[in-house]
Amino acid sequence: MTYNLTVSPDFPPERIASWFVFNTWLQKKLGVNIHLELYDDFESQHQAMEAGHVDLIYVNPYDATTLVREKGFEAIAAPQGVSDEAVIAVASDGGIKCVEDLKPGCHIASTDDKDVHMMCMIMIEPADLTASNINLSEHPNYVIVAKKIMIGEAQAGFFYKQAYEKMSKVIKSAVVPIVTSQISVIKHMFLVSPRFSEHKEAIKAALLDMHNDEKGRHIVEELGFDSWDEQTQEDTEFMIDLMDTLV
Amino acid sequence: MRDMTEDDVTGDFTAHHLTYFDGTSRRVLVTDEEVPFPEGKLIVSRTDPTGIITHCNKAFVEMSGFSEEELIGQPHHILRHPDMPKAAFKDVWDTAATGAKWHGYVKNLRKDGKYYWVYATVISNVRNGEVVGFASVRRKPSRTKINECVGLYKEMLAEEQSS
Incomplete structure (x- = not known):
């Protein structure tokens, strides 16, 4: 039997190889066959989720909500000390200094990342901006979002904080943050499907112990964090409750 | 909850006597x-389920002016500002108790008598149907x-006080 692993498409592209290395490590640890399938966009990932083609997933909070509440997935681990945050950025020479400088009718560029969308929509509320009085355009990636701001087609952009921070110095000097979320409690996590439940305890033990040997530590660091923390069902339920308050 | 004293606040203040839904009361000083x-x-x-604080994040601690130790175990109405009508809070609990989400704008009282406005959402935490x-x-x-x-x-406060 082969299980399917996937990763939320918002991970940085330079980590693709690291996820393949992780999958090789995981298969050896558990002694099971796991196929890693990386989707180009959220739509493709959602189709795979709907079709039942996902058994293990490193997932963003928005999709975790659906998988846990509607598909019976269980959270087992989350990266230590890493939370999902968002940035609203504008042209550095455009005269917009704070969210309240954005006015109804403004053009905002974004991606299809629903977590980022949710966090940024909250951050524009103090300016009396809602989905009904802004012009929101969706783009394939954050570099294009930044470009839309640089050429003046958008007055602001919604960014995943990690993606913004990894942009070039040129882009970051032309497109600057006006507000950054500091929510802290919303984060990516590793979920397993009911079909994978017989291996749940084994994978949890493997992930939580991963940083304790040199090879495992190196692999997890290549994924962008230091170690995995246990994610209990209650941790997950509470995070989902919080997400519910934000939508 | 203890009454506030002049030592808690700086500058001009007004004193109020608040009576909460559970019959307890407290003297608060507001600036x-x-x-x-x-x-x-x-x-x-x-x-x-009875409204006693069991968890709070760092932003809550910073904005309330209390320490985490002072907040945990206290009723959530420790934040109640006298400018807030009782009916607003009744609506919060009545709505949340049905499992529905409550949204609203709330003026909160800090430990030092200052205030801060929030847009609040309250939901019930349901586990295994409970x-x-x-x-x-x-x-x-x-x-x-x-x-x-x-x-x-x-207007709501004036109505409550006249009835």
């Missing part, structure tokens, strides 16, 4: 100073909405 909501942050707290508590998440409110609420809450 006219607003503390702005921190950009990008969420204030998160959690209570048991309400095990409530979570409240507060975010930065729109100034336009606050201004609307100032007038509305004044």
